[in-house]
Amino acid sequence: MVKRNVSSLLLLTGLLVLFFVACAPERPDDLTELLTDDLISEEMKMTDEAVGQMISSVPNPVEMTILLQKSNVVYSQDLLNPSGSISNYNTNFKKALNLGVYGTDLVYMNIYDRTVSTLSYLRNLQNLADGLRIGQFFDYETLNRLSESSRNIDSVLYITNRGFDNMTRYLIDQSRSSIAVLIAYGTWIESLYIATKVKTHPPNKELINQRIGEQKIVLDNMLHLLSNYRNDPFFEEIFLDLMDLKKEFDNVTISYIYEEPVMKEIDGKIVVIDNSRSEVNINDDIIDGISKQVEYILNKIIE
Amino acid sequence: MIMTKQLIFIMAVATLIVFCIPFEAKSQCGDELTNICHAKLGNTRFIRSFPVQHGEVDRGSSPRVTRYEIILNRGTTYRIFACNDKTKPGRVIVSLYRGDQLIATTYDVETGRHFPYIEYPVNMSGRYSLQFMFKGGKEGCAVGILSTVN
Numbered sequence: 001m002v003k004r005n006v007s008s009l010l011l012l013t014g015l016l017v018l019f020f021v022a023c024a025p026e027r028p029d030d031l032t033e034l035l036t037d038d039l040i041s042e043e044m045k046m047t048d049e050a051v052g053q054m055i056s057s058v059p060n061p062v063e064m065t066i067l068l069q070k071s072n073v074v075y076s077q078d079l080l081n082p083s084g085s086i087s088n089y090n091t092n093f094k095k096a097l098n099l100g101v102y103g104t105d106l107v108y109m110n111i112y113d114r115t116v117s118t119l120s121y122l123r124n125l126q127n128l129a130d131g132l133r134i135g136q137f138f139d140y141e142t143l144n145r146l147s148e149s150s151r152n153i154d155s156v157l158y159i160t161n162r163g164f165d166n167m168t169r170y171l172i173d174q175s176r177s178s179i180a181v182l183i184a185y186g187t188w189i190e191s192l193y194i195a196t197k198v199k200t201h202p203p204n205k206e207l208i209n210q211r212i213g214e215q216k217i218v219l220d221n222m223l224h225l226l227s228n229y230r231n232d233p234f235f236e237e238i239f240l241d242l243m244d245l246k247k248e249f250d251n252v253t254i255s256y257i258y259e260e261p262v263m264k265e266i267d268g269k270i271v272v273i274d275n276s277r278s279e280v281n282i283n284d285d286i287i288d289g290i291s292k293q294v295e296y297i298l299n300k301i302i303e
Numbered sequence: 304m305i306m307t308k309q310l311i312f313i314m315a316v317a318t319l320i321v322f323c324i325p326f327e328a329k330s331q332c333g334d335e336l337t338n339i340c341h342a343k344l345g346n347t348r349f350i351r352s353f354p355v356q357h358g359e360v361d362r363g364s365s366p367r368v369t370r371y372e373i374i375l376n377r378g379t380t381y382r383i384f385a386c387n388d389k390t391k392p393g394r395v396i397v398s399l400y401r402g403d404q405l406i407a408t409t410y411d412v413e414t415g416r417h418f419p420y421i422e423y424p425v426n427m428s429g430r431y432s433l434q435f436m437f438k439g440g441k442e443g444c445a446v447g448i449l450s451t452v453n
Contacts, residue, residue, distance in 0.1 A: 057372040057430065060350045063379065063451065158341055158349045162334065165352050207378070214428045217374055221430075256427060263407050270418045272399075272407045274426040278377055 046228050051177040055168060057221045058184040061104040061191040062157060065111045067211055068195065071204030075112040079194050080105040081302045083120035088303065092132060093234050096179045097301045099128040100186025103164060108194060110156050115147045122147065129167070132179060137166040178235070181225045185238070186301060188218060193298045196291035212290065213252040213282035219245065241297045248289040253281040331388040332356060332444040340386035340446050343419070347382050347450035353433060355395065355447070360440035369435045373449060377428040380452040383421040385409045386445060393443020398434045399423065406431070410438065422452070 046054070081101050089098045106121045122143055129135040139159055146152040146159070164183070171180040192215055200208050223242055229235040259275035331339065337352045355369045375381060385397040394417060398408040407421045437443035 053370055054372050056351060056353070057374045059374060059376075062348060062350060063376060066348070066451065154348065161349055162337060162341075162352060166334070169354070211376065214376060217429055221372070221374070254428070256429070258427075261404075261406050265411075265418070266422075268418065270407050270409065270421045272421065272423040274406075274424065276401075276427040278427040278429060280428070 046225075048172050048175065048177055051181065051225065051228065052169070052172045054221055054225055055172075055177075055180060055184050057218070058188050058225075059191065059215075059218060060161060061107045061187055062111070062161065064191045064195050064211065065108050067208065068198060069111055071200065071208055073198045073200060073204070073208070075108075075114065076198065077114075077117070079197050080108065081190070083124055085302055086124045086127060089128065089131075092179065093182060094301075095128045095131045096182035097186035099125065099132065100183040100188070101190040101298075101302060102128065103160070103183070104187050104190035104194070106160060107157065110147075110153050110160075113150045113153065115150055115153070115156070118147050119144065134167045134170060134179075137163045137170065139163060178229050178232075181229070185222060185226065188215075188222065189294060189298050189301065192290075193294050196287060196294055209282050209284075209287055210280045212287060213249075213254065213280035214278075216249040216252050216254060219249055238297075241293075241300070245290070245293045245297065248286065248293050251282075251286045251289070255279045255281070331390060336386060336388050336444065336446045337448070340384055340448050343384060343386070344382070344448065344450050347452050350381075350449045350451060353435065353447040353449070354445075355435040356444045357393065357437050357440075357442065359393075359442040364440065366436045366438075366440035371433045371435075371447075373431050373433060375423070375425045375428065375431050377425050380422065380424040382450050382452060383407075383409075383423065383433065384419065384448040384450065385417075386448070388444035391441075391443045393437030393439075393441035393445075395443060395445035395447070396436050396438055397421070397447050398436075400432045400434060401427070401429065 081098065083102075086098070086102075089095050102121055102124050106118055106125065109115070109118050109121065122140055126135060126138050126140040129138045143156055143159055146156050164187075167183065168180045171177060171183075192212070195208060195212055198208075219242065223239070223246065226235060226239045226242060230239055256278050257276060261275060262273040264271050264273060333354065337354070340352075341349055351373075353369075353371050357367045357369070360366055383397060383399060385395050387393070387395055396408060396410040396417070398410075399406040399421060407423065409418045409421060410416070411418070433447055433449070435445065435447060437445070
């Protein structure tokens with residue numbers, strides 16, 4: 001009788017163990033060698049939550065690329081990082097930066113309906129993400145299938161952007177925010193590079209130059225994010241490069257006129273009537289200075 | 304005795320099913336909710352998602368707020384969507400701020416109405432923030448989506 005009770009108890013214990021194993025939240029990978037937040041300098045330290053809040057201010061390349069396309073800027077494959085360069089990216093720093101660069105290139109190609117050319121870029125994104133152990137957020141198979149038709153551009157952009165959002169959140173949750181910041185930095189620099197290098201003509205040239213000037217606001221946030229990791233010599237180098245870019249952006253002035261906004265309900269939604277406005281003061285010489293420094297920075301990233 | 308053993312086995316398996324599987328299967332939180340919300344975007348282009356998940360706050364405490372910083376560009380019309388996980392009691396309120404100034408919110412305090420999205424044609428480029436909270440500090444899961452009107 002006792003023996004039977006013991007075996008029942010063992011069976012129950014076994015099932016309970018199975019329950020806890022099956023229901024336990026996924027254990028974080030042992031990723032200690034992959035750029036953890038030990039890099040964060042003590043006096044500068046931002047919490048992961050603060051990094052998560054600020055990193056969402058780094059612009060999505062979709063916005064800049066749509067502006068270029070709407071301004072009738074001609075597509076130029078020469079501006080993109082050649083897909084064959086991936087063999088140069090053997091460190092986690094390089095992988096993270098160029099994951100961002102290739103991500104922007106993929107968005108650029110898709111918005112310009114060059115979906116046929118995207119295969120090698122998709123493969124690069126998957127390889128770099130796998131190398132950083134975040135490949136699970138990149139849906140290569142679906143993207144590859146959807147890229148066969150230009151009718152699916154919105155879906156491709158959605159899945160790509162959702163994947164990058166998820167990667168960022170995961171990295172921050174795993175105390176690997178430095179990787180998330182590098183990806184965001186690579187994304188932004190490539191986007192800025194394309195914007196400063198495309199051939200523009202009036203009147204749209206003015207619109208694009210204004211948008212480039214507005215990146216001064218992003219630059220301040222980017223410097224703030226990068227300063228968090230200046231203990232590391234690599235981060236210190238890119239921080240100083242960005243400080244040189246700041247010198248160029250210091251020539252840009254943005255003026256603001258504040259007025260009360262008005263909220264209106266129109267057809268069941270809230271529409272804001274914004275009575276405030278901003279004006280960017282920038283000229284060709286300033287654009288030229290920004291362009292040269294961005295090119296210098298990008299070349300270091302992609303070499 | 305064999306009956307007892309079978310009973311224990313059935314109870315243990317039932318426990319496994321009741322406490323484990325439903326939590327994973329029913330909640331819409333995460334990508335599923337983002338996909339549902341994305342399907343509502345209409346003639347706009349997805350820019351970024353902002354998932355928010357809060358537990359219920361104690362009575363008398365202020366509702367928890369999650370904040371994200373964003374940069375909006377002059378000349379672009381944005382839509383900010385709010386979608387709720389309907390398996391949770393909390394209804395999300397999304398508010399757009401420029402500094403400390405409230406620009407718009409999806410909840411009208413006077414009428415108690417929730418609105419599905421905010422449309423904002425931006426005249427002033429700069430830093431804004433999106434703030435998310437659940438009405439009454441209830442437990443909730445939601446996603447906010449920032450998109451641009453095509």
